[in-house]
Amino acid sequence: MIDIRIPAPLRPYADGQKEIGVSGETIAEALEDLARRYPAMQPHLFDEGGALRPYVNLFLNGQEVGPFNGGTRLHSGDRLVIVPSIAGGAPAAGAPLAPG
DSSP: OOOEEGGGGGGGGTTOEEEEEEEEEHHHHHHHHHHSGGGGGGGBBBBBBBOOTEEOOOOEETEOOOOOOOBBBBBBTTTEEEEEEOOOOOOOOOOOOOOO
């Protein structure tokens, strides 16, 4: 069994769970099992062609998996963490930080 840590923004699509045990011999199989069990999560992880969305980052046992290699082998006890990218940044130089 492989544990996948679900980030807060995706938990509503996984019945509020923080971590889910899944099956699979590779990262791709584990993510497919997750999406099969929680279909509402599918469009947040994969595009229409079935590819992992570019803003979804994965860490396996604390090490970033990138560029995405769905064929990476998994072993019982592995932990996969999904980390969505966050957009944003600092205001332009000289711009006020807050209105007013």
